[in-house]
Amino acid sequence: MENKIFRNFISNKGLKLTKERLAVLNEIFSFRGHFEPEQLYLRIKDSEIKASRASVYRTLNLLVESGLVGKVARTEKGNVYEQTFGQEHHDHMICDRCGAIIEFCSQKIENLQDELCKKNNFDGTSHNLVIRGLCKKCKRTKR
């Protein structure tokens, strides 16, 4: 399914469907959860159909543009991504010490956002909410 969407996206943009791009797509959709580009590259480097670090980064940008992948956040260490196709919307809490990511969703917050958009005459299409602080574990071992 994501495969079809990607083919469509590529073709609409007049780009080429290369094995490297498919390798990146498949690797990302072979698991669930968050990932960083470098990790992704290391996985692909050891897989059947390989792709270089440059191609991984390039494809990642295409996938974000296509809507199949989303940028969760930019941390001290770099970008964190996740697949967005077929996933329910959710927001994130990120631990500043250990980097743990907690997902949550709140229909109430969504509703309030819609309300605020109306009030400001803004046609909202997406949003990104990140709460930072210390996770359960880290707040126990302060400092």
Next chain:
Amino acid sequence: MENKIFRNFISNKGLKLTKERLAVLNEIFSFRGHFEPEQLYLRIKDSEIKASRASVYRTLNLLVESGLVGKVARTEKGNVYEQTFGQEHHDHMICDRCGAIIEFCSQKIENLQDELCKKNNFDGTSHNLVIRGLCKKCKRTKR
């Protein structure tokens, strides 16, 4: 006022109140709005009491720790900061077409976030909410 808070913070941590640290503090509180470390360094480099790039970065971290300065976001180019002392908290809507930035604040959303943190045993210290879409003007002139 921020001066006093900073002196307190420094003294409580058993650190030294150096002219370089004061130079950074004063430079930041001499204007309002967002800023990037490099810009800040360039301003300080040309001011009366100078500080090196390294000291600017080091002091910036101290100021964030003290709560006088907040990290607004981490962009592709680096961190963006703002003074937080004496400023009201706000979130942003960003227009995908013209880049317009609309500030808004909602106590209801803040409260819901606090609630969610409690529920997840998360010690939230800051949050960042960005809503993207089309602003008033741009949604009128659709495509």
Next chain:
DNA sequence: ACTGCAATTGAGACTAAATATCAATTAAAC
């Protein structure tokens, strides 16, 4: 299937933000 060609790849160079190093300096406690 063959051809032509623009898009793509990969290895490594490059960029830029931020941190680390360490000898010289300095704030501040006594």
Next chain:
DNA sequence: GTTTAATTGATATTTAGTCTCAATTGCAGT
């Protein structure tokens, strides 16, 4: 004033991500 640990600054280092460019490859047209 002396002592001492914290701080500074010039520079080296790190690291995520982009750029370069010759070699390769997908694909449209025939």
